[in-house]
Amino acid sequence: EAQVTQNPRYLITVTGKKLTVTCSQNMNHEYMSWYRQDPGLGLRQIYYSMNVEVTDKGDVPEGYKVSRKEKRNFPLILESPSPNQTSLYFCASRAGQGFYNEQFFGPGTRLTVL
């Protein structure tokens, strides 16, 4: 089944404790992206990757890191989480370079930073 998977689905952590949220897709998509969703703000892009070893900042990159060492994986790293990073996070992927192609979303990771 074609899908985007994220782990963990739920995470409660404390301020300053490094964490990684994994994202993997099995569709051989070039493009992958991370979003955060907050009430009343919709989805905002954190980082995206056009292909292996090619990443760029989205609208809200502060406090986040990403890497793209393999085509299928695009982990999101919070090196020193803070309470304002409490949010619902989505990973997405799509084929090709243009945005006329559908973006496929993972099920989401709900992160709480105390």
Add this chain to the structure above:
Amino acid sequence: AQSVTQLGSHVSVSEGALVLLRCNYSSSVPPYLFWYVQYPNQGLQLLLKYTSAATLVKGINGFEAEFKKSETSFHLTKPSAHMSDAAEYFCAVSGGSGGSNYKLTFGKGTLLTVNP
């Protein structure tokens, strides 16, 4: 920069009634436009997309949207609401003037409630 405005953060309809969710974009050059749906505790799923082939776009689950350049709008409609349509709906845009083909810009979402 490209932006999307969804009028109404919450829309409530009766089962069987018309669903109309509004979306306006800011580009003077027609962009790519999308509607996504998010069911409770799930990720986003594509309902339909406009890529300049036809102004009336049909999607899944009986939804459709009409691209109106003169009004810079891409409103989502469904003739008869079903209880299973209760979800949050997001309009999104890419490309166009001031926008990028490499990112989606989302509206803030409209929560649809369907009353029995």
